Amino acid sequence: MKIQIITVGKLKEKYLKQGIAEYTKRLGAYCNIEEIEVPDEKAPENLSEADMQIVKQKEGERILSKIGPDTHVITLEINGKQLTSEQLAKEIDKLATYGKSKIAFVIGGSLGLSDEVLKRSDFGLSFSKMTFPHQLMKLVLVEQVYRSFRINRGEPYHK
Numbered sequence: 491m492k493i494q495i496i497t498v499g500k501l502k503e504k505y506l507k508q509g510i511a512e513y514t515k516r517l518g519a520y521c522n523i524e525e526i527e528v529p530d531e532k533a534p535e536n537l538s539e540a541d542m543q544i545v546k547q548k549e550g551e552r553i554l555s556k557i558g559p560d561t562h563v564i565t566l567e568i569n570g571k572q573l574t575s576e577q578l579a580k581e582i583d584k585l586a587t588y589g590k591s592k593i594a595f596v597i598g599g600s601l602g603l604s605d606e607v608l609k610r611s612d613f614g615l616s617f618s619k620m621t622f623p624h625q626l627m628k629l630v631l632v633e634q635v636y637r638s639f640r641i642n643r644g645e646p647y648h649k
């Protein structure tokens with residue numbers, strides 16, 4: 491199975507880079523993992539609503555250009571659906587069973603995801619009603635995807 495993790499902007503903080511590198515290394519034993527960073531747009535505090543839409547649209551076009559037609563897209567959305575770790579594992583297992591061998595997890599930039607990306611999404615996944623910075627979200631996501639594979643293989647993982 492191929493898993494794409496698509497994010498907006500460069501990952502800067504060293505402590506997040508290290509954590510993500512650790513979990514993507516572990517994940518490599520279970521799937522073909524591809525990390526994609528698309529360039530972000532400058533988004534100063536004083537942007538108008540129209541300018542914010544343009545920023546999201548531009549970032550969205552870059553995200554969509556990385557996603558193939560046969561890819562199952564899971565967008566990370568604060569107002570999406572919350573799952574338990576076991577439910578996410580089941581979802582991934584189900585996709586593999588039905589021949590969906592490519593999954594893209596998409597995390598938005600500082601302003602979130604464009605309508606076009608949300609339209610392309612097959613599932614909106616929420617990690618809680620709280621807002622996380624996108625880079626921290628990536629760390630939490632890769633740990634949960636790793637956990638999913640461990641659950642699906644019946645391997646032990648920390649409760």
Ligand SMILES: C[S@@+](CC[C@H](N)C(=O)[O-])C[C@H]1O[C@@H](n2cnc3c(N)ncnc32)[C@H](O)[C@@H]1O
Binds near residue numbers: 566601617621627
């Ligand atoms: C800083 S947040 C963007 C906040 C923006 N106001 C919004 O409503 O999307 C950046 C990205 O991280 C992800 N994210 C942040 N918190 C999340 C949560 N609780 N559940 C799922 N995804 C989250 C989303 O993909 C979001 O687009």
